[in-house]
Amino acid sequence: METSDDAAVYQLDGGLAIVQTVDYITPVVDDPYSCGLIAAANSLSDIYAMGGRPLFALNIVGFPVGSLPLSVLEEILRGGAEKVREAGASIIGGHTIDDPEPKYGLVVTGLIDPAKIFRNSTARTGDDLVLTKPIGLGIITTGIKREKVSKTTIDAAISLMSTLNRGASDAMAEVGAHACTDVTGFGLLGHLREMTAGAKVGARVSLSKVPILPEAWGLVQSGICPGGTQRNHDSLREAIVWDRRISKEAQLILCDAQTSGGLLIAVPKDMTAALIQRLKDRQTPAAAVIGEVIEDPDGRIWVGP
Numbered sequence: 001m002e003t004s005d006d007a008a009v010y011q012l013d014g015g016l017a018i019v020q021t022v023d024y025i026t027p028v029v030d031d032p033y034s035c036g037l038i039a040a041a042n043s044l045s046d047i048y049a050m051g052g053r054p055l056f057a058l059n060i061v062g063f064p065v066g067s068l069p070l071s072v073l074e075e076i077l078r079g080g081a082e083k084v085r086e087a088g089a090s091i092i093g094g095h096t097i098d099d100p101e102p103k104y105g106l107v108v109t110g111l112i113d114p115a116k117i118f119r120n121s122t123a124r125t126g127d128d129l130v131l132t133k134p135i136g137l138g139i140i141t142t143g144i145k146r147e148k149v150s151k152t153t154i155d156a157a158i159s160l161m162s163t164l165n166r167g168a169s170d171a172m173a174e175v176g177a178h179a180c181t182d183v184t185g186f187g188l189l190g191h192l193r194e195m196t197a198g199a200k201v202g203a204r205v206s207l208s209k210v211p212i213l214p215e216a217w218g219l220v221q222s223g224i225c226p227g228g229t230q231r232n233h234d235s236l237r238e239a240i241v242w243d244r245r246i247s248k249e250a251q252l253i254l255c256d257a258q259t260s261g262g263l264l265i266a267v268p269k270d271m272t273a274a275l276i277q278r279l280k281d282r283q284t285p286a287a288a289v290i291g292e293v294i295e296d297p298d299g300r301i302w303v304g305p
């Protein structure tokens with residue numbers, strides 16, 4: 001807990017440990033089936049960030065019984081079950097409460113080799129930083145709620161958020177990354193800050209190398225930005241050194257709170273090319289070297305153009 005790692009690990013015996021996580025969210029898109037897919041991929045992500053393999057899951061559901069038809073709940077659960085099946089696991093129980101605001105997520109239990117745990121706090125100076133999904137999803141889902149986003153962009157966002165981080169996790173395990181976390185509510189730089197603070201290293205990030213959903217720019221320029229993204233930006237003020245060429249809009253995008261974002265991987269430089277190739281082989285949504293780990297005991301992040 002002291003380095004805010006993605007999931008809990010409980011060792012059973014020398015060669016076997018349980019990896020356990022829980023996550024649930026409010027709907028980010030209108031379609032209930034897609035909400036189920038996204039919430040499940042989001043919940044499974046912390047298992048993959050640790051290098052684990054999901055075994056089974058339990059549903060956690062809040063649902064306004066009486067004000068929404070039960071068919072909506074069935075669609076959410078159908079999406080969740082399908083995504084868990086795709087992950088090679090199964091849903092074997094759960095709990096539902098009556099709740100004015102719908103919520104859905106999973107408790108996920110997985111297995112992990114205690115010798116191959118990918119923590120978020122073990123990056124080393126000289127590592128490259130690799131990101132496996134583009135960012136801007138928080139701004140885009142806020143735009144969807146305000147009906148400012150095209151159908152094409154909505155579909156692209158749903159597809160990205162429901163993509164499992166399994167391929168990315170397998171790729172990083174094969175090449176032997178030093179550290180990993182998934183990019184979710186604290187945004188790219190918030191989760192990178194957890195990595196740098198945990199390892200007492202710094203980081204350099206180049207804006208032009210970060211994969212960003214193009215539609216996010218127009219939305220953020222017109223003032224659409226989730227409250228969580230704004231709070232991330234505020235709370236990172238002391239930790240980030242912004243080059244003066246980095247606009248306020250770009251700063252917000254780099255701090256944008258994601259749902260079911262990609263993995264952020266610290267990989268030794270001599271393995272970077274192998275990691276990128278393996279990510280491409282698995283068709284991860286992105287496979288981008290966005291910066292590097294540098295020496296800095298204060299864990300600061302320098303962001304340049």
Ligand code: CO
Pocket residue numbers: 005006045046049181182183184
């Ligand atoms: Co996480």
Ligand code: CO
Pocket residue numbers: 006022023046184
């Ligand atoms: Co989480």
